[in-house]
Amino acid sequence: MNAVQRLFGFHGGVKPAYNKEASTGLPIAVAPTPTLLVIPLHQSIGGVPRPLVKAGDRVLKGQRIGGADGNVSSAVHASTSGSVVAVEMRLMPHTSGLSALCVVIEPDGCDEWIPRQPFDFRSATPTQTRDYLRDAGVVGLGGAVFPSYLKLNPGKTGKLDTLVLNGAECEPFITCDDLLMRERAETIIKGTLIMREMLSAGQVLIGIEDNKPEAIAAMEVAAQAANQAAGDSSIKVVSVPTRYPAGGAKQLMRVLTGIEVPHGKRSTDYGLQCFNVGTAYAIYEAIALGQPLISRIVTVAGNVERARNYEVLLGTPMRDLVALCGPRADSDRVIMGGPMMGLRMPSDEVPVVKAANCVLVGSKQLFPPPPPEMPCIRCGECAKACPADLQPFEMYWFSRAKIFGKAQEYNLFDCIECGCCAYVCPSRIPLVDYYRFAKSEIWAREVEKEAADVARERYEFRLLREEREKQEKAAKLAAKTAAGREKAAAALAEVEKPAVTPEQDAKKALIAAAMERAREQKAQAHPENTINLTPEQQAEVEAIEARRAEIREMAKPHLRQDD
Amino acid sequence: MFEAILVMALGAIVLGAALGYAAVRFRVEGDPLVEKIDAILPQTQCGQCGFPGCKPYAQAIAKGEADINCCPPGGDEGIHKLADLLGREFKSLSAEHGIEKPKSVAVIDEQRCIGCTLCIQACPVDAIVGAAKQMHTIVADQCTGCELCLPPCPVDCISMQPIGESVETWKWKYPVFKIAPAQREAA
Numbered sequence A: 001m002n003a004v005q006r007l008f009g010f011h012g013g014v015k016p017a018y019n020k021e022a023s024t025g026l027p028i029a030v031a032p033t034p035t036l037l038v039i040p041l042h043q044s045i046g047g048v049p050r051p052l053v054k055a056g057d058r059v060l061k062g063q064r065i066g067g068a069d070g071n072v073s074s075a076v077h078a079s080t081s082g083s084v085v086a087v088e089m090r091l092m093p094h095t096s097g098l099s100a101l102c103v104v105i106e107p108d109g110c111d112e113w114i115p116r117q118p119f120d121f122r123s124a125t126p127t128q129t130r131d132y133l134r135d136a137g138v139v140g141l142g143g144a145v146f147p148s149y150l151k152l153n154p155g156k157t158g159k160l161d162t163l164v165l166n167g168a169e170c171e172p173f174i175t176c177d178d179l180l181m182r183e184r185a186e187t188i189i190k191g192t193l194i195m196r197e198m199l200s201a202g203q204v205l206i207g208i209e210d211n212k213p214e215a216i217a218a219m220e221v222a223a224q225a226a227n228q229a230a231g232d233s234s235i236k237v238v239s240v241p242t243r244y245p246a247g248g249a250k251q252l253m254r255v256l257t258g259i260e261v262p263h264g265k266r267s268t269d270y271g272l273q274c275f276n277v278g279t280a281y282a283i284y285e286a287i288a289l290g291q292p293l294i295s296r297i298v299t300v301a302g303n304v305e306r307a308r309n310y311e312v313l314l315g316t317p318m319r320d321l322v323a324l325c326g327p328r329a330d331s332d333r334v335i336m337g338g339p340m341m342g343l344r345m346p347s348d349e350v351p352v353v354k355a356a357n358c359v360l361v362g363s364k365q366l367f368p369p370p371p372p373e374m375p376c377i378r379c380g381e382c383a384k385a386c387p388a389d390l391q392p393f394e395m396y397w398f399s400r401a402k403i404f405g406k407a408q409e410y411n412l413f414d415c416i417e418c419g420c421c422a423y424v425c426p427s428r429i430p431l432v433d434y435y436r437f438a439k440s441e442i443w444a445r446e447v448e449k450e451a452a453d454v455a456r457e458r459y460e461f462r463l464l465r466e467e468r469e470k471q472e473k474a475a476k477l478a479a480k481t482a483a484g485r486e487k488a489a490a491a492l493a494e495v496e497k498p499a500v501t502p503e504q505d506a507k508k509a510l511i512a513a514a515m516e517r518a519r520e521q522k523a524q525a526h527p528e529n530t531i532n533l534t535p536e537q538q539a540e541v542e543a544i545e546a547r548r549a550e551i552r553e554m555a556k557p558h559l560r561q562d563d
Numbered sequence B: 001m002f003e004a005i006l007v008m009a010l011g012a013i014v015l016g017a018a019l020g021y022a023a024v025r026f027r028v029e030g031d032p033l034v035e036k037i038d039a040i041l042p043q044t045q046c047g048q049c050g051f052p053g054c055k056p057y058a059q060a061i062a063k064g065e066a067d068i069n070c071c072p073p074g075g076d077e078g079i080h081k082l083a084d085l086l087g088r089e090f091k092s093l094s095a096e097h098g099i100e101k102p103k104s105v106a107v108i109d110e111q112r113c114i115g116c117t118l119c120i121q122a123c124p125v126d127a128i129v130g131a132a133k134q135m136h137t138i139v140a141d142q143c144t145g146c147e148l149c150l151p152p153c154p155v156d157c158i159s160m161q162p163i164g165e166s167v168e169t170w171k172w173k174y175p176v177f178k179i180a181p182a183q184r185e186a187a
């Protein structure tokens, strides 16, 4: 068990001030249920879940209120029992300051659960288990909120070498994983065993930065117990050097196994998969207890008197949470996440969501405004610091000049927005802001182009269809006029010769049929009703014909000549 | 209700199959320059350029019969791209063809729709579904915002709704930070 695990390094990285002590002094506390829960439907990567409840409904704790929509999507649930006040647009915990559909629930104080049953994943098919986890709303809790059920797929080979558990937690101020590991190590390991079984993974490597000795010790104990029960030593807790961003999935996998997953490849192709420790905990709760993801551990830190970790119901306003910790008077902002990668919130009334690992309270003193940007001197410091082995100054240059194709050639989309480059830049260029700008522009263009392609295809198809329909209509019209005249002629005959013998009738029918055939033939040749026209009518017809020819001429380039 | 769903689902399936078929069967082997120009045009198919669609306008540009600044939906950005492609000078959008408007989609007031099918016939991209005397609906994802369905509607129940930004489509803004002049030794 204590065999020394060989470690590998990753390129770059920085050592910012960690500021973690403040929030590790006290155990995790349960945050009180707020007076109103605002639960956004869209809390994960992928499709926006459909609302399953409406205003006035009573919901139970753990009841699904948003159903997963599409191949990549994850359900959301009521965090406590109560009544749905509204399903409406509310301010989202997002930099944009925009609103999105949320379910607003007034808790009734009973905290009444839905019936909970463990899910027997051993007798279920892998697809059933994945569907269950999708509907239980389990997503990556490290901050990326990627639906976990999609990652619980061993890939082509059907098994993995290594399941990596990410407990590195490298970002300053954040300690939610640290505390979770200290206090609930056993449950994390139980969840890990479930994941390992689903992935048919060989060994489990749990990477924890060496600045968390208590967490490492607790996890060691739990891992050893599991190893003993299984009679092997396949679960290893590995202490990794503290260097930001050791908790990046790619970086941690590299440190632990030496395997560098190349751009555009899945880690499962290299026999690896990586999950956050909080996700392992949530998977245990979902599978073994039948409890969907309705709460998470959140670090409240920064410009507050009593920084602490709380177990928070999803949908709790950040303001309520911050109020528990005694924010200092000069606090002027709330950041979701840490100081390196976190996003500034438009207001402190936004709710805690699955992505919220930390609510960081800021002030001008704690996070002074950035000094003015200076020109890039191409010193290369940023490239030295970049953990993704990129050339940040080149990407910056092309993003700034809006030459997006070039920025992409420098692998802009491999950038994990860790902020190391901006941290070391002597010219204090907010590099990540430029990358985010360039990335979202490129995405938007991609979407626009796709829409244009679809529109072009549909339009060309319509032209074809119109042409075909025109021909069909002409044929039908011809048949109809012939039939109409036939009827009129028959009626006329009736009037003229009221008394007819059966023989005459038969004869007439024969003649009529022959005439009909002749007319039909004629009509085929001349679909238009162009017999016995006055000169004015004739002129009108000709004008219409000319117009039609013109339209056909205009449409012709879209059509193959033989059609 | 069920009928309507069935009709729409059927329509979607049939159209999809036909679209796929048409894409293969009626592939247009065209002039590469026209294709390149057409790739820049927004495919709104609104006819504001004075041609009955984006492709005819692309052909006219390629032949030198039309100027590059006649497409309002493409806006200044589109004109810039055309100017780059064709090695011409940028010109601002010609006012007689219209103005660039925020991207919108058509919405049918389903209470007032009488099911006349006139809008279906006007839509260049078949984005409207419905049958005679049934309520019609616009598939927002397919609507290009061309506004061609507005004039034919006898009860004026179609309106254009601008597509606002959502959290999903929001874009990071271009960073605006003051650039400090580099420090220089005083002479």
Ligand code: SF4
Pocket (backbone or CB within 6 Å): A375, A376, A377, A378, A379, A380, A381, A382, A383, A392, A393, A396, A421, A424, A425, A426, A427, A428, A429, A431
């Ligand atoms: S660290 Fe800053 S100044 Fe140096 S090369 Fe990178 S962007 Fe330029």
Ligand code: SF4
Pocket (backbone or CB within 6 Å): A382, A385, A386, A387, A388, A389, A390, A391, A392, A414, A415, A416, A417, A418, A419, A420, A421, A422, A431, A432
């Ligand atoms: S933000 Fe992107 S470019 Fe900068 S160091 Fe991190 S990965 Fe590299």
Ligand code: SF4
Pocket (backbone or CB within 6 Å): B041, B042, B043, B044, B045, B046, B047, B048, B049, B050, B051, B052, B053, B054, B055, B057, B070, B071, B072, B073, B074
């Ligand atoms: S104005 Fe632009 S979008 Fe409209 S049809 Fe002409 S080229 Fe297409």
Ligand code: SF4
Pocket (backbone or CB within 6 Å): B105, B106, B122, B123, B124, B125, B126, B127, B128, B138, B142, B143, B144, B145, B146, B147, B148, B149, B150
């Ligand atoms: S629905 Fe109306 S606005 Fe939209 S594409 Fe069709 S005709 Fe144009």
